[in-house]
Amino acid sequence: MTATPGASPTILLVGHGMVGQRFLEAIARRGLTATHRVVVLCEEPRPAYDRVQLTSYFSGRTPEELSLTDREFLDTHGIELYLGDPAEAVDREARTVTARSGRVFGYDVLVLATGSYPFVPPVPNKDATGCFVYRTIEDLLAIEEYARSTATTGAVVGGGLLGLEAAGALKGLGLDAHIVEFAPRLMPVQVDEGGGAALLRTIEDMGLSVHTGVGTQEIVVGEDGAVTGMKLSDGSELATDMVVFSAGVRPRDQLARDCGLAVGERGGITVDERCRTVTDPHVFAIGECALAADGRVYGLVAPGYEQAETAAAAIAADGTDEMTFTGADLSTKLKLLGVDVASFGDAHGAGGDCLNVVYSDSRAGLYKKLVVGRDGTLLGGILVGDAEAYGTLKAFTGSVPPVPPESLVLPAGAGAPAQLGPAALPDDAIICSCNNVTKGTIRGAVTEHRCTTVPEVKKCTKAGTTCGSCVKVLGQLVTAELEASGVEVDKGLCGCFAQTREELYEIVHALRITSYRDLLDRYGRETARGGDGCEVCKPAVGSIIASLAPAIGASTYVLDDEQAALQDTNDHFLANLQKNGSYSVVPRIPGGEIAPEKLIVIGEIARDFGLYTKITGGQRIDMFGARVEQLPLIWTRLVDAGFESGHAYGKSLRTVKSCVGQTWCRYGVQDSVRMAIDLELRYRGLRSPHKLKSAVSGCQRECAEARSKDFGVIATASGWNLYVGGNGGATPRHADLLAQDLSDAELVRLIDRFLMFYIRTADRLERTSAWLERIPGGLDHVRDVVVHDSLGICDELEELMAAHVSHYRDEWAETVNDPEKLARFVSFVNAPDTPDPVVAFVPERDQIKPDLPLLTIGLRPADDALEGSATR
Amino acid sequence: MTLALETTDLKVRLRLAEDWFTVCDLSTLIPGRGVAALLPDGRQAAVFADRTGRLYAIDNRDPFTGAAVLSRGLTGTHQGRPFVASPLLKQRFDLESGRCLDDETVRVTAYEVKAA
Structure with missing residues (x-):
């Protein structure tokens, strides 16, 4: 079976991971999807998802939420995506790829983005029941299933980034979690000994058991073939019901090897500076499967993205830019099990001839190290426990910061730490390294593209949309830029108050202010003092006073005195206003549990007052169509039957x-x-x-x-x-x-x-x-x-x-027993017994619905409404 | 000396053509909150008092929805002028002129009103 290639040349992408998806976006942006047939072969049963955030599945993110693409993107660009159908063989001479399904695709350009596979040490019984790897959503689903059904203890082999995440996930699933790391410290690649010690303390405090400096020699299995423990290199044995291997990854280059493409000694498809394989000009390799021109395999997403862009530029060959990939920054900032860990630049001082500035407080689990050159240039650093300064420090890497380096790592309060804001950064400083966005681009988003919020800037520049570690700096930059360009950001609640709601809450609380007028006259904007406020701040302040009522000595009854005038109509009538001026009534049914006798009472009341009834999404019953003068009658019966207000009308x-x-x-x-x-x-x-x-x-x-x-x-x-x-x-x-x-x-x-x-x-x-x-x-x-x-x-x-x-x-019990309050529940102050004739109903499906009055806006003659008089 | 007596007996009165139509006792009005009055011709008026005791009256019918609800809106001050915001879709109406502040083509009747 051969899929016939169309007239247009074909780009065939093998692998639909994060880098593959980025490649598709890049060729779409360059218009290549319009001139080429694009075919994608994907081994996993789901399209590209955010593998960086994989572990967030255990804190509730669904696979759908992790997805990086959607049908619309693929359809818009005519991309053919084959899920669960990996490439099995490449014939470079015929320029075809055969997929597992037997489909054969011709190509003009082949892009390998096959990623990596988890390295599993060759120990006996490594494939036993209860052994897992930690790489895909499917792996996570399998781990979750096994942890819930079978295991009480779990061990993770590998104390690197993914290993720690995996161990945290096992603990979250209720298991006793162990980490076994061959190196003498956790996260040996990213942090040094001091950082490892700070990390160890914090991780152990969380209840995880850490075994460093020991290797795994054998997985021990029981009679049923399932894991019961592991033998360690120090002779000890660790009892465990499951093992998760997270001991690093290896480039997935088998497909390339099989078709004779050159690979590195330690794996990785050898490519040049434009990500083209050195063997075959028709074949590219990007991401974790590629051995870059600098002789390294990059396992981070940011370099992978850069490679995807580079390959797309080379394929487009439109001469607009000559992108090359010659190496990348390995800076990372992570939050592991709630602990900040970051390393950037030359974190280990590998370049020699440099000095270390170290701040360490192992009691607090803090470790910060900066590597500084002889001339004061910041070369790199490691931050454990508090990576607040990561964004700023990374951007300063390679330059001499304007303040002494030690002031950058001291905690607030110790000495006088420098407040080195992002404003001090040069325009070419990279703020978002995942997407390679500079400070200048972010400033441009505010000044030229008129973005005024962080979400707008994220959308405009893509900054902060991958790992999110730069969002804080992003926020500071946006605020600084808005202020600099003279845009006054009025954070005030409304035209009456320059304070935010939070600030008003603090004022009301601290000064025990129980009167809206008092608050307005003392703390309102000059122009608003002495006035009547507005429909925005009145209910907001009414709500604050109600929330704090017992603490500030205000009445806890929202219809008392001045408070009554602050409430929206719903709160004022303790019912929900509907479109024709009638109200709906919702008695509280706690937890959705209701005895038959009470159900009958609701039914009788609805029948007697001719109300429309509907079950709500919140497991209670809404009765619609009550006129304002009926509310007290309805509620007298409800209160008698033991119901109380359901607060369906309140911001509550x-x-x-x-x-x-x-x-x-x-x-x-x-x-x-x-x-x-x-x-x-x-x-x-x-x-x-x-x-x-x-x-x-x-x-x-x-x-x-x-x-x-x-x-x-x-x-x-x-x-x-x-x-x-x-x-x-x-x-x-x-x-x-x-x-x-x-x-x-x-x-x-x-x-x-x-x-x-x-x-x-x-x-x-x-x-x-x-x-x-x-x-x-x-x-x-x-x-x-x-x-x-x-x-x-x-x-x-x-x-x-x-x-x-x-x-x-209960507000309704209080109200039905207060004749003065009850007097407000009338349609007309001068005709308390007359119902509002505008509120009328017609039948529908055995119940009522509003008989809506005709609207006359736009039809009414201009002279019909004369100021100050009514002449008819 | 009947001043005190008169104060408690003050009525809110609405001007309808040549007559002053009595709506309710002045003491019934809560500052910042409205009441609705049924007029002899079947129309409805929304009557308000602000915090200084000044009275206002406009048609009770919300022209955007047709419901007779303007008396149940929240009042306020916008650029020194009093307004009420419809409780349904929140359009604001000037209490002195009846003009809609959010749609200049819309206006409701405003009535002359006094306490006497």
């Missing part, structure tokens, strides 16, 4: 969804309904910057969809995992794992802190998902604050929540 906790959990479900491992009810009752009525949704699932099958919630809880065999920052709606986001295997009390305490920290620092109408993306440091910062109490505010956050819980009162 909505529902905590649940699955039936352990009680009924054969898979359940915890009582998810009880936990959902407890959480819903704890946080009911909590006013926050935006609505809050939650869910509790009783097992990992996740039927309650907890990871689409602001805070979601998923049961594990030993407790609860807490996820935060999820969202459904228009911008879906899976929640991130904040902490795992929590007891009931630990779970509640963490949620208390998380919610109060969110309420304190979020912008108005900023959901937790957007908040997590915005705040500096993101999830890691939030974890530091609420788990490790890095700001020392956890006691206060817990006290605030405790005050909320103890002061909670």
Whole structure:
């Protein structure tokens, strides 16, 4: 079977990994996809994904989220992608490639991007059941399956970058995790002895067992052939149920060897400076399978990307540029198991004749080393435990920094550390080395392309879109550039307040301000003082006062006094305004659990008032079509039957969804309904910057969809995992794992802190998902604050929540017992018994729907509405 | 001396052609919050008081949705002038002129109103 090549020349790409995908993007950009047939053979069953972030699968990123391409890209450029169909043979004479399926493709240009394979040391039983490698999503799925079903202990062979990630993943899966490293320290390639010691301490503190300076001699198997342990070179034996080999990678060059292409002594397809194989001008090799012109094989994504661009330029041969690849920077910054590790430039001082500047605090797990030339040139360095300065230092590498090097590694507070911002960098400093973006390009994005936010700059320049380590510097640059170009970034809440919501929260809290007017007149913009505020800040301040009510001595009832005038109509009528001016009513059904008697009450009320009923996504029942004067009558009956407000109208906790959990479900491992009810009752009525949704699932099958919630809880065999920052709606986001295997009390305490920290620092109408993306440091910062109490505010956050819980009162019970408040629930102040005639309904599917009034905008004569009088 | 008595008895009155139509007691109005009044011809007015006690009245009907809800919007001050924002789609209306601040082609009726 031969696939007939069309009239146009064919580019055949073997391998669809990160570098392969980058190559496709590069040839598409150069217009080659329009003039060539492009065929891609991919061994894995899925298109290119972000292998750098592979481990994030275990913290909840789905394979789909890791994907680097989509159907649209491939279709737009007419790229033929064959998944699960690797190239098996190349006939260079006939210029054809045969795939595993038997398909044969002709080519004019062949690009090998076959990547690398994990090196597995040749020890006995290395292929036994329970032995894995750590390279693809499929590997991870297999590890996860085995860890959950069979293993309680796991050992990783290799203490490098991937080994540490693999060990962290095993620990996250609930295993006792061991790391076996032949070298005398962890991450021997990136860090030196001092850095290794700092790293070791931190890794051991996390509960991982580290064995350095020992090799693996044999995998020990039981009678069933499955792993039971490993024999080490020091004579000891380590009992383990599974082994993950992560001892480095080797270039995948077998295909090239088989067709007679030259390969290096230690592997790698030999290419020239334009990434063309030295053997055959029709064949290129890029990425981890290539032995570059400088005699090295690069295992990092940034050089691979550069090679992809170089090969694309050579194939285009349009003379616009003569890109070459002669070597690359091996700088890396990683967050391993929560520890920052970075190395850049000549980190080991290999060039000789240089000095080291070292700061080390092994108690704090900190190690920082700079390598400096005799003339003061920064040559490279290693940072462990705190890589904050990485972006700046790397950009200064090769030049003499404007401040003494020691001031760059001292921690804040020790001496007077230099505040060397990115503003000091030259324009040609590379900020994003994954995508080779300079400071000048980023500045240009702001000044010429009018980007004003980091996401815009990322989109415009691609900076920060691969490993993300430069995003912090990116943010500083964008802000500096905006300020320099005179763009005043007004972060104020609205035209009335120059402060952000967070700043107003602090003012209200610290000064115990309980009156909106007081706040406006004292802290509002000059022009707004003495006025009536606006529809933006009134509800925002109303919400802050409500959130802090017990702590600042304000009423906890949102309809009291001046607070009533701050509430949006929904909060003012404690119901949800619908398009025709009627309201909907949602009583609280905690956890979605409801007894038949209560269901009947809801049914009777809906029937008696002629309401439209619908089951909500939050496992409760919404009753639509109530006129404002009906609300107290409806709620009197609901309160009598034991219902309370569901706060469906408020920027506050909505529902905590649940699955039936352990009680009924054969898979359940915890009582998810009880936990959902407890959480819903704890946080009911909590006013926050935006609505809050939650869910509790009783097992990992996740039927309650907890990871689409602001805070979601998923049961594990030993407790609860807490996820935060999820969202459904228009911008879906899976929640991130904040902490795992929590007891009931630990779970509640963490949620208390998380919610109060969110309420304190979020912008108005900023959901937790957007908040997590915005705040500096993101999830890691939030974890530091609420788990490790890095700001020392956890006691206060817990006290605030405790005050909320103890002061909670049901707003509707309060309202139906207050004649003065009830008097507000009328359609007309001068005709309290007359219903609003605009609110009318017509039947549909055995229920009602609004009979909408005709709109007359645009039809009304201009003189129909005369100021100050009504003449008809 | 009947001043104190008069204060408590003050009524909010709306001008309809030649007559002043009584809406409610002045004390019923919460500053920053509106009430709706049913007029003799079936139309509706939204009546507001600002924090200084000044009164405003405009048609209650939100021209963008047809719903009679402007009385339930939040009020504010924009460039020194009072406004109400519709609770449905948030368009703002000048309380003195009835002009929509977000769409200059739209205007609602504004009424003369006083406390007496």
